[in-house]
Amino acid sequence: MILSSHRRSISRGGAMDLIFGNVVPLVLGSLGVMVLYQLLQRYRQRAYIQDAVVVITGASSGLGKECARVFHAAGARLILCGRDRARLQELVQELKEVADSKQKTYTPSTVIFDLSDTETVASAAEEILKCHGHVDILINNAGVSYRGTILNTHVDVHKEVMGINYFGPVALTQAILPSMVQRRKGHVAVISSVQGKIAIPFRSAYAASKHATQAYFDCLRAEVEQYGLEVSVISPGYIRTNLSLNAVTGDGSKYGVLDKNTAEGRDPREVAEAVLRAVGRRKKDVLLAGPLPTLAVYIRTLCPQLFFKLMASRARKEQRPKED
Numbered sequence: 001m002i003l004s005s006h007r008r009s010i011s012r013g014g015a016m017d018l019i020f021g022n023v024v025p026l027v028l029g030s031l032g033v034m035v036l037y038q039l040l041q042r043y044r045q046r047a048y049i050q051d052a053v054v055v056i057t058g059a060s061s062g063l064g065k066e067c068a069r070v071f072h073a074a075g076a077r078l079i080l081c082g083r084d085r086a087r088l089q090e091l092v093q094e095l096k097e098v099a100d101s102k103q104k105t106y107t108p109s110t111v112i113f114d115l116s117d118t119e120t121v122a123s124a125a126e127e128i129l130k131c132h133g134h135v136d137i138l139i140n141n142a143g144v145s146y147r148g149t150i151l152n153t154h155v156d157v158h159k160e161v162m163g164i165n166y167f168g169p170v171a172l173t174q175a176i177l178p179s180m181v182q183r184r185k186g187h188v189a190v191i192s193s194v195q196g197k198i199a200i201p202f203r204s205a206y207a208a209s210k211h212a213t214q215a216y217f218d219c220l221r222a223e224v225e226q227y228g229l230e231v232s233v234i235s236p237g238y239i240r241t242n243l244s245l246n247a248v249t250g251d252g253s254k255y256g257v258l259d260k261n262t263a264e265g266r267d268p269r270e271v272a273e274a275v276l277r278a279v280g281r282r283k284k285d286v287l288l289a290g291p292l293p294t295l296a297v298y299i300r301t302l303c304p305q306l307f308f309k310l311m312a313s314r315a316r317k318e319q320r321p322k323e324d
């Protein structure tokens with residue numbers, strides 16, 4: 001009896017030795033490595049953005065405006081683009097007044113142009129390049145959404161949405177790209193959408209433009225890696241902005257409604273911070289969405305038949321009240 005209790009205490013002692021001698025140092029060591037890795041990542045992210053020349057399209061409102069605020073606070077030399085000179089100037093004034101003792105910040109420049117006019121996009125790109133002689137990071141953010149049934153949508157509306165969301169960013173990217181290739185340095189980011197990965201009913205023009213965006217920038221990433229350039233496709237879910245208010249409908253008129261999904265969407269500031277992290281960490285493809293849209297993306301890939309059924313039932317349900 002005494003012997004067996006002695007053996008038990010020896011084996012308990014052995015287990016304690018194992019835990020304190022091996023497991024605890026291993027766990028603490030791993031935690032330490034993780035913390036160090038995180039600190040290093042944060043340092044690299046800060047260094048990447050500080051002093052970088054960052055172009056943001058659609059900076060006059062919503063996510064673009066918040067991106068301007070967070071990239072400015074992170075020390076970027078901003079070039080803010082949009083159609084509305086007065087609203088961009090107001091933002092520049094606001095940013096000028098924000099002084100941070102810890103971070104060196106710069107007064108942003110502005111370039112005014114309409115993305116749907118590809119002729120002016122080329123001259124706008126020249127103006128952008130003249131600001132600091134080069135561009136480090138181009139963030140293609142501007143965009144417009146759409147509401148309507150395919151049956152009642154004029155083909156010109158599809159062209160309008162593709163013009164702003166697809167051909168505009170393509171024209172701007174291609175006008176700036178040669179200078180990035182020449183320097184063997186540069187980063188092109190684009191704000192796509194969950195709808196660049198799945199297509200939902202009554203969003204044909206918008207979802208098509210975002211799918212095209214995803215495909216174009218995936219091709220670009222593959223083609224420019226050899227020159228040391230980075231490409232990030234960022235795909236958010238609903239964000240609390242004016243996107244639904246500004247959406248176009250099938251006849252080309254403005255939708256003008258703040259949808260419930262948009263009103264209850266993520267805070268644009270939070271999304272802008274996630275964009276800063278994604279760009280700072282040179283992420284190639286980021287889905288910034290909740291569990292349900294993320295599940296929908298997986299179902300579309302792994303079980304397309306189920307996805308198509310779900311979308312058809314969604315279309316029937318959404319249309320019923322309007323028809324009644």
Ligand SMILES: NC(=O)C1=CN([C@@H]2O[C@H](COP(=O)(O)OP(=O)(O)OC[C@H]3O[C@@H](n4cnc5c(N)ncnc54)[C@H](OP(=O)(O)O)[C@@H]3O)[C@@H](O)[C@H]2O)C=CC1
Pocket residue numbers: 057058059060061062063064082083084113114115116141142143144145164191192193194235236237238239240241242243244246262265
């Ligand atoms: N809100 C959401 O739920 C989501 C948004 N996104 C994407 O985020 C991006 C930003 O949209 P968000 O901030 O939400 O919406 P907003 O409507 O608030 O902002 C859109 C911006 O795009 C600019 N823009 C629109 N048309 C043109 C044009 N022809 N030429 C130049 N600029 C133009 C607008 O400028 P102006 O002020 O002159 O109209 C505005 O600054 C878009 O690409 C959108 O698809 C992605 C997922 C979800």
Ligand SMILES: CCCCCCCCCCCCCCCC(=O)OCC(=O)COP(=O)(O)O
Pocket residue numbers: 145146193194195200203206236237238239243244247259261262289292293295296299310
């Ligand atoms: C048996 C399992 C069932 C699981 C159900 C999953 C199906 C859920 C469908 C979810 C659809 C999500 C759509 C998300 C759309 C979105 O976030 O879009 C972002 C935008 O770009 C918003 O633009 P909009 O103009 O549409 O407001």
